[in-house]
Amino acid sequence: MFVAGQVGWNARQEIVGDDFVAQVEQALHNVVDILAEGDARPEHLVRLTWYVCDKQEYLTRSSEVGEVYRRVIGRHFPAMTLVQVAALVEDRARVEIEATAVVPNLELRS
Secondary structure, three states: OEEEEEEOEOOOOOEOOOOHHHHHHHHHHHHHHHHHHOOOOHHHEEEEEEEEOOHHHHHHOHHHHHHHHHHHOOOOOOEEEEEEOOOOOOOOOOEEEEEEEOOOOHHHHO
């Protein structure tokens, strides 16, 4: 399952605020919500790519990001890549998270 990049916006496509960690949390929730639509869970994630506008902000707030990550995703840590970009398509977005999950065959999960 391929999940396109998710930013920190809610169901009404409104950015949840300018705080980096709040946007990370919302983006992760968006990933989890999309996974659920495909009968997948966070433990099915095999890859995450994070695009951030400010690498230093990510590094400075990494402990807060870690807390949010564990709260939303749990203690599952797929392969992850972090890329600093000049900007994201959504002007107020500070982070965008793209995901890939491998969902076991539903017939085998019974």
